[in-house]
Amino acid sequence: MSLLSDPRWGEALSHLPDYLGNHVRVSLAALALGLIISLPLAIVCRNRPVARSVLLALASIVQTVPGLALLALFYPLLLLAASVTLSWFGVSFSAFGFLPAMLALALYSMLPVLRNGITGLNGIDPALIEAAQGVGMTARQSLTMVELPLALPVMMAGIRTAAVWVIGTATLSTPIGQTSLGNYIFAGLQTQNWVFVLFGCLASAVLALLVDQLLGLIETGLRQRSRARTAIGGLGIAALVAATLVPSLARSSASYVVGAKTFAEQYVLSSLIRDRMQETGLSATTRSGLGSSVIFEALKAGDIDLYIDYSGTLWANQLHRTDIKPRAELLTELKAALAKENITLLGELGFENAYALVMPRKRAEALGIRSIADLVAHTPTMSIAGDYEFFSRPEWAALRGAYGLAFRAQRQMQPDFMYAAVASGEVDVIAGYTSDGLIAKYDLVTLDDPKHAIPPYDAILLLAPKRADDERLQAALKPLLGKIDIATMREANLRASGNDANSSPDAVARWLWEKVGKKVTSLRPRTTARGSIRHRSEDG
Amino acid sequence: MISYTHVAKTFGRVVAVDDVTLDIAEGEFLAVVGGSGSGKTTLLRLTNRLIEADRGTITVEGDDVGQVDPVALRRRIGYVFQSGGLFPHLSVADNIGITPKLLGTPGDETAARVDELLDLVRLDRGEHRDRLPAALSGGQRQRVGVARALAARPRIVLMDEPFGALDPLTRDALGDDYRELHRKLGLTTVMITHDMTEAILLADRIAVMRAGKLLAQGTPAELAESSDAYVLELLRTPRRQVARLNARLPQDGAA
Numbered sequence: 001m002s003l004l005s006d007p008r009w010g011e012a013l014s015h016l017p018d019y020l021g022n023h024v025r026v027s028l029a030a031l032a033l034g035l036i037i038s039l040p041l042a043i044v045c046r047n048r049p050v051a052r053s054v055l056l057a058l059a060s061i062v063q064t065v066p067g068l069a070l071l072a073l074f075y076p077l078l079l080l081a082a083s084v085t086l087s088w089f090g091v092s093f094s095a096f097g098f099l100p101a102m103l104a105l106a107l108y109s110m111l112p113v114l115r116n117g118i119t120g121l122n123g124i125d126p127a128l129i130e131a132a133q134g135v136g137m138t139a140r141q142s143l144t145m146v147e148l149p150l151a152l153p154v155m156m157a158g159i160r161t162a163a164v165w166v167i168g169t170a171t172l173s174t175p176i177g178q179t180s181l182g183n184y185i186f187a188g189l190q191t192q193n194w195v196f197v198l199f200g201c202l203a204s205a206v207l208a209l210l211v212d213q214l215l216g217l218i219e220t221g222l223r224q225r226s227r228a229r230t231a232i233g234g235l236g237i238a239a240l241v242a243a244t245l246v247p248s249l250a251r252s253s254a255s256y257v258v259g260a261k262t263f264a265e266q267y268v269l270s271s272l273i274r275d276r277m278q279e280t281g282l283s284a285t286t287r288s289g290l291g292s293s294v295i296f297e298a299l300k301a302g303d304i305d306l307y308i309d310y311s312g313t314l315w316a317n318q319l320h321r322t323d324i325k326p327r328a329e330l331l332t333e334l335k336a337a338l339a340k341e342n343i344t345l346l347g348e349l350g351f352e353n354a355y356a357l358v359m360p361r362k363r364a365e366a367l368g369i370r371s372i373a374d375l376v377a378h379t380p381t382m383s384i385a386g387d388y389e390f391f392s393r394p395e396w397a398a399l400r401g402a403y404g405l406a407f408r409a410q411r412q413m414q415p416d417f418m419y420a421a422v423a424s425g426e427v428d429v430i431a432g433y434t435s436d437g438l439i440a441k442y443d444l445v446t447l448d449d450p451k452h453a454i455p456p457y458d459a460i461l462l463l464a465p466k467r468a469d470d471e472r473l474q475a476a477l478k479p480l481l482g483k484i485d486i487a488t489m490r491e492a493n494l495r496a497s498g499n500d501a502n503s504s505p506d507a508v509a510r511w512l513w514e515k516v517g518k519k520v521t522s523l524r525p526r527t528t529a530r531g532s533i534r535h536r537s538e539d540g
Numbered sequence: 541m542i543s544y545t546h547v548a549k550t551f552g553r554v555v556a557v558d559d560v561t562l563d564i565a566e567g568e569f570l571a572v573v574g575g576s577g578s579g580k581t582t583l584l585r586l587t588n589r590l591i592e593a594d595r596g597t598i599t600v601e602g603d604d605v606g607q608v609d610p611v612a613l614r615r616r617i618g619y620v621f622q623s624g625g626l627f628p629h630l631s632v633a634d635n636i637g638i639t640p641k642l643l644g645t646p647g648d649e650t651a652a653r654v655d656e657l658l659d660l661v662r663l664d665r666g667e668h669r670d671r672l673p674a675a676l677s678g679g680q681r682q683r684v685g686v687a688r689a690l691a692a693r694p695r696i697v698l699m700d701e702p703f704g705a706l707d708p709l710t711r712d713a714l715g716d717d718y719r720e721l722h723r724k725l726g727l728t729t730v731m732i733t734h735d736m737t738e739a740i741l742l743a744d745r746i747a748v749m750r751a752g753k754l755l756a757q758g759t760p761a762e763l764a765e766s767s768d769a770y771v772l773e774l775l776r777t778p779r780r781q782v783a784r785l786n787a788r789l790p791q792d793g794a795a
Contacts, residue, residue, distance in 0.1 A: 136611055
C-alpha cells in the first residue's frame with residue numbers, strides 16, 4: 001500500500017477541524033496575552049538598564065525550562081490557585097486544558113518579544129529622539145510617532161519568532177488536557193502510527209508558516225504605510241480564528257468525556273469505552289494523551305468523567321503508600337480511600353498492566369532463570385533498561401531491597417524501544433509492562449516475583465464524583481468489567497503497535513469488543529500469584 | 541529676545557556651561573563659536589530645555605523658560621539639528637509639517653504651508669514633497685531641516701552646527717539663503733558653529749566660548765578689540781587662511 005493511499009490520512013483529516021481549531025485558539029490567545037504583557041514591559045524597561053536585565057534574565061530562564069515541563073508545571077500551579085480562590089472568594093475555575101496551556105505558552109512567547117522590543121527601541125539613533133523632543137513632541141508622541149515606528153521591523157521579527165515558537169510548543173499542551181495538533185503526535189508516537197505523527201508535524205508547520213507570513217504582511221504594511229497590506233494580514237489572522245471557531249460551535253459538545261493517558265493501551269481502552277457508551281445512547285468523546293499526574297486531578301475536578309487507571313499506580317501516587325498488600329486487600333483499601341474523595345472505583349477490567357522484569361525466553365531458559373530470585377546471581381554482569389521513571393519509582397527500590405539486585409549498568413529508554421533492545425541483546429533485562437504486546441512478539445518472558453515486591457496493577461475503571469450516581473453510565477460500562485484478560489490485552493496492544501490502518505486505536509477497540517463482547521461468560525476467576533510484575537510507564 | 545543670566549550646567553564632574561550671561565536682541569543673528577567641549581551646544585539646548593539648567597535664569601520672549609511647559613516652549617522655537625535630524629520613516633512633507641501637526645493645525649492648511657516652505661528653502665515641490673529623507677542629498681536634507689524649523693512660524697530659530705557636514709559650495713549657498721530668510725522673516729537666530737569664517741560671514745554678533753565660559757561677545761570689529769589671546773587667535777584664523785589662499789591662487793583669473 002502506498003503511503004498516500006493509506007486510509008489513516010483520511011482518519012487524521014477527520015480530526016483536523018477539532019485539533020487545528022483548538023490549536024489555533026490556544027496559540028493565538030497565548031500570543032495575544034504574551035504581547036499584551038511583553039510590549040508594555042519592553043517600553044517601560046527600555047530606559048531602565050537594571051529592570052531591563054532582570055526582565056530579560058527572567059524571560060531567558062523561562063525559555064530554558066523545556067516546553068513540556070513548563071506546561072506541566074502550570075497545571076498544579078493553577079490547581080493551587082483554584083483552591084485558593086475557592087476558599088477565599090467561593091469561586092473556582094478549571095485548571096485543566098485551555099487556561100494552563102495559554103498561560104504557559106504566553107510566558108514562553110515573552111523572551112523574543114521582550115528582547116526584540118528592547119533591542120529595537122534601544123537601537124534608535126539618540127539624535128532622532130532628541131529631534132522628536134526638539135520639534136515639540138511629548139514623551140508619548142515621541143514613542144508613538146518616532147520610536148515605535150522605527151523599532152517596528154525589529155519588534156515584528158520578535159513577534160514572528162514568538163508566534164512560530166508558540167505554535168510549535170502548543171503541540172505539547174495535549175498532556176495537560178488542551179486538545180491541539182499535538183494529539184496527532186502523542187497518539188501517533190504511542191501507537192506507532194507514523195501517518196499521525198507526520199500529519200501533526202506537517203499541520204503545525206504549515207500553521208506556523210501561515211501565521212508567520214500573515215504577520216510579515218502586517219509588518220511590511222505598517223512599514224510601508226500600506227493600509228491594504230496591513231488589512232489583508234489582519235483579516236487573514238481574523239479569518240483563521242473565525243474559521244477555527246465555526247466547526248467547534250457547530251459541533252454539539254458530548255456530555256461524557258473519557259480520559260486517556262499517553263500510551264497505546266489507554267487509547268484503545270478509551271475508544272472501547274466511548275463506543276460502548278455511544279452504543280447505549282450516551283454521547284461520549286475521548287480526551288487522550290493526558291499526563292498521568294493531570295488525569296487523576298482532572299477526574300477529581302470533573303473535567304473528565306471517567307478513565308482507566310491501575311491500582312498500584314494510585315496506591316503509590318495518590319495514597320502515597322510504600323507498603324505492598326495482596327491484590328484483593330489493596331483494591332478494597334483503595335476503593336475506600338477513593339470513595340472519600342467521591343471517586344467511584346467501578347471495577348476491574350480483568351488484566352494487570354504491571355512492571356515486570358523481562359528477558360528473552362531462550363536466554364532465560366539457557367540460564368535457568370524463571371524468577372527474579374534466579375536472576376540475582378547473574379545481575380553483576382547484566383545491564384537493565386527501564387522507562388524514564390522506573391528507576392526513581394518505589395517499585396524499583398522495593399525490588400532491589402527484596403532481592404538485592406545489583407546490575408552492572410542501568411539505562412533509560414523510550415518504552416517502545418526497550419523490547420527491541422532486550423530482544424537484540426543490547427541490554428540483558430528490561431523493566432517492561434505485563435500487558436505489552438511486544439512481549440509475545442519478541443518471544444520474551446516475564447520473570448516471577450515470588451516475594452511480591454511489586455504491588456498489583458489491576459486496570460480499574462474510575463468515575464468522576466459527579467457521575468457517582470449515574471446509573472445509565474454504570475450500566476453501559478458493566479459489560480466491560482472482568483472481561484479483558486492479560487492475553488487479550490497483550491494481543492490488542494500488539495495490534496495497536498502495528499503500523500497500518502488496522503492498528504488505529506479505534507480499529508483495535510472494535511476488534512477488542514468483537515473478542516470480549518461476544519463472550520457470554522465472564523473470565524474464570526484468576527488464581528493469585530500469577531508470576532509477573534506490573535505496571536507501565538508515563539504513569540507517574 | 542533671549543537672555544541668559546549666570547547660567548550653569550554640570551554633567552557629573554564636567555562643567556559644561558560655567559556662569560554664562562548673554563543677551564540676544566530681537567532680530568539679531570548670533571553665532572556662538574567654540575571648539576568641541578566648549579559648551580556651545582549645551583548652551584543652545586538649555587534654551588529650549590532639551591537640557592535643564594542647574595543654575596541661573598534663561599528667558600525667551602520675556603518668559604522664564606523654567607516656568608513654562610517645555611513642550612509648548614519647543615513648539616514655538618525652531619530648531620535645526622546637526623545633520624538634519626529628519627525622521628527617516630516620514631516623507632519630506634510629513635517631516636516639515638510635524639510641528640503644525642502637533643499643534644493641531646488642519647491637514648490642508650499644513651499641506652499649503654509645506655509647499656510654501658519648500659519654495660522658501662528652494663526645493664522643488666513636486667519633486668521632493670513625497671520623498672523619504674534617505675533619497676535626498678545632504679544639502680537637501682538640511683534645507684528640509686530648516687523648513688521644518690520654520691513650519692510653525694517661530695520667531696526664534698536655534699541652529700546646532702547646521703551646515704557643518706556639507707560640502708563647501710552647498711554650505712555657502714545654504715548659509716546665504718538662510719541669512720536671507722532670517723532677514724525676510726524677521727527671525728532671531730542663534731547658530732552654533734566651530735567655524736569662525738562662517739560666523740563672521742553670517743552673524744551680526746559673535747559669542748566665543750571655551751571650557752564652558754563665555755570669553756567674549758560682540759561684532760567682529762568689537763571682538764578684534766578683545767584682550768583674550770584665544771579670541772584673537774580665532775579671529776586671525778580666517779584672515780590667515782585667506783592670505784595663504786591668495787598666495788597659492790593666481791591673482792587674476794576665474795578663482
